Amino acid sequence: MIIAFAGKGGVGKSTISSQVIKRLAEKELVLAVDADPNSNLGDKLGIQVFGTIGSVRNELVDDPDSVPASISKQEYIATKVMQTLSEGDNIDLLVMGRPEGKGCYCYVNDILKSCFQEMIPRYRVTVVDNEAGMEHISRGVLPKADVLVFVSDPTVTGIRTAARLSALADEIGMEVGRRVLVINNVPASYDGVPAPLREEAERLGLTEAVAVPHDDAVTESAMAGEEVRVPEGCPFSVAVAALTDSIAR
Numbered sequence: 638m639i640i641a642f643a644g645k646g647g648v649g650k651s652t653i654s655s656q657v658i659k660r661l662a663e664k665e666l667v668l669a670v671d672a673d674p675n676s677n678l679g680d681k682l683g684i685q686v687f688g689t690i691g692s693v694r695n696e697l698v699d700d701p702d703s704v705p706a707s708i709s710k711q712e713y714i715a716t717k718v719m720q721t722l723s724e725g726d727n728i729d730l731l732v733m734g735r736p737e738g739k740g741c742y743c744y745v746n747d748i749l750k751s752c753f754q755e756m757i758p759r760y761r762v763t764v765v766d767n768e769a770g771m772e773h774i775s776r777g778v779l780p781k782a783d784v785l786v787f788v789s790d791p792t793v794t795g796i797r798t799a800a801r802l803s804a805l806a807d808e809i810g811m812e813v814g815r816r817v818l819v820i821n822n823v824p825a826s827y828d829g830v831p832a833p834l835r836e837e838a839e840r841l842g843l844t845e846a847v848a849v850p851h852d853d854a855v856t857e858s859a860m861a862g863e864e865v866r867v868p869e870g871c872p873f874s875v876a877v878a879a880l881t882d883s884i885a886r
């Protein structure tokens with residue numbers, strides 16, 4: 638199954654998806670995809686990244702003759718990309734990266750698309766951390782999502798942005814199984830989703846909404862280093878654990 642995270646900039650997509658990935662990886666091998674060219678999912682997971690799809694693309698552009706005559710370019714690229722997978726504990730991380738120089742993203746996106754098709758079937762669960770906005774979704778890079786998770790800040794404006802992203806997924810004909818709205822950074826004084834935000838989300842058709850509280854443990858972790866390290870049992874961890882169990886069932 639494919640679980641994809643989307644949302645506007647800085648709402649907590651990578652922080653939350655990294656913890657969802659770690660929780661899933663306690664039980665099985667997970668394919669994690671960092672589809673953000675300004676990638677930092679590896680840092681958040683504590684996995685060192687050696688290669689990216691962008692670097693494969695650069696190699697091919699620098700030396701087009703490196704493709705052996707015996708196999709198709711597509712197969713060759715897929716093999717190369719497979720070699721760039723970074724490994725963590727029960728986590729295979731695929732990083733999109735970016736082309737160097739003026740290169741356009743289309744080529745990297747095309748590679749990503751064919752790699753998705755090649756690799757996703759090998760794993761029971763794939764988790765994709767997208768860049769802000771819906772670039773990949775609007776370009777059809779991501780074939781489908783069994784669960785599309787929209788992350789929002791705890792504001793009406795944020796909920797409306799999430800609803801627009803959801804509508805965009807429909808417009809481009811993306812196959813979506815389930816949509817889950819995650820309202821992140823909810824003040825700790827609230828128990829669950831604040832009523833006005835739930836009402837707005839329901840009005841806009843996002844009927845499944847969950848709250849993830851603002852948690853100083855996340856702030857402390859971000860001050861101490863790039864890897865997200867939060868104590869088990871802190872409010873953020875509890876909420877993310879419940880989210881994971883709900884979306885990956």
Ligand SMILES: Nc1ncnc2c1ncn2[C@@H]1O[C@H](COP(=O)(O)OP(=O)(O)OP(=O)(O)O)[C@@H](O)[C@H]1O
Pocket residue numbers: 644645646647648649650651652653673768769821822849850851852853855856859873
């Ligand atoms: N529940 C939370 N409590 C406290 N801090 C949080 C919480 N969620 C996220 N943050 C902080 O918010 C910041 C942005 O988070 P993150 O990088 O995950 O967002 P993003 O949506 O992936 O951003 P981008 O669009 O740039 O990829 C980080 O510094 C993170 O530590």
Ligand SMILES: [Mg+2]
Pocket residue numbers: 650651652673766
């Ligand atoms: Mg991010």
